[in-house]
Amino acid sequence: MRFRHAIASMSKIGLAAGATAALVIGLSTSAQAATGTLGFSEVDGDKLQYIDPPDNVCVALPYPVDKVDNGTDKTALLYLGSDCEHFAMSVDAGRSVSNLSQLPVSAGIESVQFTD
Structure with a gap:
């Protein structure tokens, strides 16, 4: 039971990290403009x-x-x-x-x- 809970927690952490990385990358490419x-x-x-x-x-x-x-x-x-x-x-x-x-x-x- 603990093993499943640990896997589920790691999956959530991985998903959150991936979403954060996508957000940071998305913002950095869309914000480029000549000033x-x-x-x-x-x-x-x-x-x-x-x-x-x-x-x-x-x-x-x-x-x-x-x-x-x-x-x-x-x-x-x-x-x-x-x-x-x-x-x-x-x-x-x-x-x-x-x-x-x-x-x-x-x-x-x-x-x-x-x-x-």
Whole structure:
């Protein structure tokens, strides 16, 4: 009888430890985001910004941008088109790049993704 009770107790402890580990791992992966603001503007000066954008998620911009201000703590990867498939350049944390509308390509910078 004691043996069964000991096995049942160990099973409960193992289940609790597994659930705790899953919770910790789940929180650490879902909480990742660039901290700060990504600002961008059109040739005519219209400006928008994203605050604390998520990591490793393609963000389609509402229009081709001429300037990007990366005020986040992560590198911003800029892509031609809206699907993050055609890499154009990276903008390090705290840096800016302008005159993007002058790039010799038919599609403009229309999407961004953050990485560590």
